[in-house]
Amino acid sequence: MDMWWKVGLVLVMFWGLTSSEDREEHRESPPRTAMLRAPVETLDFGFVPSVVYETHAYYEPGPMGILFHMVHAFLYVVQPNPFPKDLIVKMVQQNMGGIKGDDYKKPENVVLLLQTIYYELGFIVLSVLGVFFVLLMPIVGLCFCVCRCCENCGGEMHQRQKKNGDCLRGFYMATLIATSVFLAVGVTVAYVANQNITSQIKSTRRLVSTNIRDLKAFANYTPAQIDYLTAQYTTAKNKVLSDLDNIGTLLGGQIHNKLESEVVPALDHALRMTAAMRETKESLESVSTSLETLQEGTGRLQVSLQSERVSLSNTLNDWACSNEDVTHTCNSIRGTLNQLALSANFNGLPDVEAPLANLDAVLKTDLSNIVQKGYSSFNDTPQLVREQTKGIVSEVKGLLDKSGAEIIGFTKMFPVEPALQNFSKFLTDSQKNIEAYYPQIDQLDFYRWIGCVLICCLVVLVLAFNFLGLLCGSCGYDKNSTPTTRGCLSNTGGNLLMASVGFSFIFSWVLMGVVVTTFIVGGNIEKLVCEPLANRQIFKIIDTPYMVHPTKKNFLPGMLFQDPNIDLTIGSMYRDCYENNGLYSALQLETKFNFNKFLNATVFNPEIGDIFNNVNVDLQGMLLLEQEGKDNLIDFANTGIGDIDYQAYLTEVNKGVTVVDLLSYANELDAQADNLPRGALENALKGHASSIRQIHKDQVVPMEQAMSNLNQSIRQLEKTSRELPVKVTNVLNAIEAAEYLISNNASHVVKQESDKFIKKIIGYFSQYTEWVKHSLAMEVAQCKPISNIVDSAEIVACSFIVDSVNTFWFGLGGCCVLLIPSIIMSVKLAKFYRRMDTEDVFDDYPSYDTMRWYPRASAPPRQPDW
Secondary structure (H helix, E strand, O other): OHHHHHHHHHHHHHHOOOOOHHHHHHHOOOOOOOOOOOOOOOOOOOOOOOOOOOOOOOOOOOOHHHHHHHHHHHHHHHOOOOOOHHHHHHHHHHOOOOOOOOHHHOHHHHHHHHHHHHHOHHHHHHHHHHHHHHHHHHHHHHHHHHHHHOOOOOOOOEEOOOOOHHHHHHHHHHHHHHHHHHHHHHHHHHHHHHHHHHHHHHHHHHHHHHHHHHHHHHHHHHHHHHHHHHHOHHHHHHHHHHHHHOHHHHHHHHHHHHHHHHHHHHHHHHHHHHHHHHHHHHHHHHHHHHHHHHHHHHHHHHHHHHHHHHHHHHHHOOHHHHOHHHHHHHHHHHOOHHHOOEOOOOOOOOOOHHHHHHHHHHHOOOHHHHHHHHHHHHHOHHHHHHHHOHHHHHHHHHHHHHHHHHHHHHHHOOOHHHHHHHHHHHHHHHHHHHHHOHHHHHHHHHHHHHHHHHHHHHHHHHHHHHHHHHHHHHHHOOOOOOHHHOOHHHHHHHHHHHHHHHHHHHHHHHHHHHHHHHHHHHHHHHHHHHHHHHOOHHHHHHOOOOOOEOOEOOHHHHHHHOOOOOOOOHHHHHHHHHOOOEHHHHOOHHHOOOHHHHHHHHHOOHHHHHHHHOOOOOOOOOOOOOHHHHHHHHHHHOOOHHHOOHHHHHHHHHOOOEOOOHHHHHHHHHHHHHOOOOOHHHHHHHHHHHHHHHHHHHHHHHHHHHHHHHHHHHHHHHHHHHHHHHHHHHHHHHHHHHHHHHHHHHHHHHHHHHHHHHHHHHHHHHHHHHHHHHHHHHOOOEOHHHHHHHHHHHHHHHHHHHHHHHHHHHHHHHHHHHHHHHHHHHHHHHHHHOOOOEEEOOOOOOOOOOOOEEEOOOOOOOOOOO
């Protein structure tokens, strides 16, 4: 088994994770220590090819488990002390060179001896009792035989009659039956344990076969798993290449996003100025149109009002107004004629033709198109980056191809497959050699089985005589017959019981000798090997520093790597393998063959960082707003809209079209006409009111609408003229600031984003190296077969053999103890079944002692006083 471990484990170290110190020093570089990880896309490396091992190192004894638990409980009673780890370690370390001369008399050795005796006290007591049994049973049997030959110890063929004779016989028979039943149970337990060893030894072949197949699968799958690890470098590499191919979008896009907060708002403000130009032109045109409409309407309205005023005056001068009843009304109307006149005078307002002409000249330049060119120039940043980094991308791709070739070449430097093929061949040959011993093992097991069966047959022989004696004695017993007249069948039963006693004396000491021997061996193996192996305490002994060798701190690394100072223990390796972790972590191969160090030195190539540090994206040629656009904005500010007399316009607009509201005047005129007597004057006044209403509808209402438009437009122009210089100045300043940022600070942004891009690239490789590290520790060369071998050895040695052997002596020992009451009860009961030579005779003379025994069928002698 040790050879398998050493050969198997060392062969799997093929990782080649051995590299010379010169090579490692040449490759060492600290790219990751100088960089913080940037959030990157998570890569999917898939799943390492896994192997499902066949061996299930678990044993469920079934009904036999009850017997095993009983034996374990008995051994706990015999030996309740915990596992003496410290005692064993001291004994081994103090006597590593062997005990010479009077070393055993040294105080420390005497103390160890006393501690050992104390620990083994339970075994010692029971073993001494067993030895006494072995020594005394033949002597007692011999003495018993001689005593009976002298007609003592129940050997006389005479049975005294007692009143409780039937009760005694019943008690002896019941006790013997119970004892015989327990004897039968004990021998059955021994036989079952014996049979269990044979059946479980056959199951051992399956465990051996599955363990070897698992080791072969371990050896066969490991190269594919390694190839998969190296092949997944392509996943990270392809992702890096994809990002490099899209460096314009990724790096240029990030540069664009960084500058966007300054550049885009400036261009947006410039673009909004084109809308302001159009709105200003619309306002000027509205003012011009409204002013022209108002000037024309003013002339027409003045003529109409003058005509209506003259006509109304003539009506009021009519003779009908001379009547005293209407004179007052006519005079009142005559006094309001001067209200039929214009209020606002639009003919004196200056026109806006000059600013409008200037604005038309400004609008001949397409500022929107110029701004769109700025947008387009800025949005071409990714393409600009792509064009200026072509050489860098090709260099990085070359380095990635070189790193991939080095990783593959490194794994190919070592004869992995030939070594594993030799290992598989070794496993096949070992399996054949083991299978060649199967016939011999079966033969030896058969001899062992026969021997144990013969031992059980000795007990069965005693049991046979017991049961036959009980059967014959019980069936042949007659209450009416006297001891001297008992039948043949009853006498045979008694003889059989005495034969049982004889065989018990003959074989009991032999059986006890077997029990003591197997008890000492099996019990101590259970307590000192199996139990500590089950709870892994035994590993702590082996892993104790300097336990195996006085100059080697740790046994396992000293054996495998010739370096006992590595903190590697059998217990830790077993735990890792039990959890089906990789052999790389179980054996802590990174201490000798640091593949991760090589991988980091290969993947994180410092030349990549140097290349990207030389990235220089020139954005100085980027023009956001041409000089023509800037001049256009300045010309817009100088169109003259600020020179317009807005107050004059607002003054006239705030006036009414007429001095009085014509509709109110007409309504008042109608009301006054209604107060006049009916006649021509009333009708004339109502006609004038109707004419005034028509003038309001046809002339005043359009003028009021034109005035409203003029009011809105002039106020909008006033606001624009007030804000325009500031807005134009702000836009020009923002454009200049953005252009200055691009010209002078873009290199800092490019450097910052280039660093982020490098971190993103390195992040992909960090994922790959972390994945490789995890896979090496958990998924590659999973060493479950190694822990399965230990567990299988425990199952075979302890569960299959030791537990069965302990159960065998447990059952057989019980039989040996039960033989003592069996002997006693058989002797006592045989007295009631055997035919006696003499018997007690009773007479009717009360004054004499007639309780004498005489030869059968003889009369008592005559007394002298008869």
